[in-house]
Amino acid sequence: MFEAGAVLDVLETLGKAGCQVWVAGGWGIDALVGRVTREHGDLDLLHRVEQEPIVVAALESLGYAERTEGVVPGRPARFVMTGPEGRELDLHPLHFAPDGSALQRLDDDGGAFTYPAGVFVTGEIGGVRVPCLSAAQQVSFHQGYAPRERDLLDMAALREAYGIATHF
Template sequence: MFEATTVLTVLEALRRAGCEVWIGGGWGIDALVGRVTRPHGDLDLLHRAEQEPAAIAALEELGYTERDGAVPGRPARFVMADPAGNELDLHPLLFQPDGSALQRLDDAGGAFTYPVRAFASGVIEGVRVPCLSLDQQVHFHQGYQPRERDLHDLARLSEAFGVSAEWRS
């Protein structure tokens, strides 16, 4: 399982390399809530596409290597793993002048837009970390058959923020 100390080590290495990243997925929800609420198998990170070479170099210094065969793969995302089996799910973002960002989904021009308000901060083990916002996390948990961990994550957001964070198809 991906531990909180490993998350912080990865974030610090990327910060030292001058890379801006934001935590998504389950760790992003735990950052918003301010505590670890469940075990995590990976760490989802969104990063500035132009900083990708520096990010990859910093992660390689920690022992991570790019894993082939991620579905879907580039340009939308790619996976790096360390010898201990910790996986990073990396999502390159192209920031726009207004502060929003695009994630290319395919080579045919498909893209997902992150609004300016999608980027926030949270806390892991008492350390302030960049993450996706409450609204963005709730948005990403819609329109598909939820897994048990998705329902868990939405329930934690609902408890922490007193908002309706229910799954909708």
């Protein structure tokens, strides 16, 4: 399990190293609603691709190491680092444009996902302000597939907090 204290430790270490990251996934939703809504098995983080060597070094200082086996899809879209007590970080490199929008390469054939500049917001975990993705972006990520139980919980939390219509 990935507890709030461990999330804040990771974010503090990355911040001290000068890395810009945004919390996504389940923890990103919890940051938006300002409370823990469910147990989390991992932490999804988006980071500036040019800062990746610093991000990796900072996480290695906390005992994390990149895991390549069983990571699908893998690079360039994402990579996984496993750390103390089996905690997993799901890291997503972003290429930022001058206007603040970002691009996440999905494959080596030019596939990519675009993040508009306005989706990079802040939320709160354990009383600490943290960078995260907007509620609208989180809803967008939860479309187009059969939802798992945790997806239903995440969307219910956003509906309750923001009155956002979510469709599955």
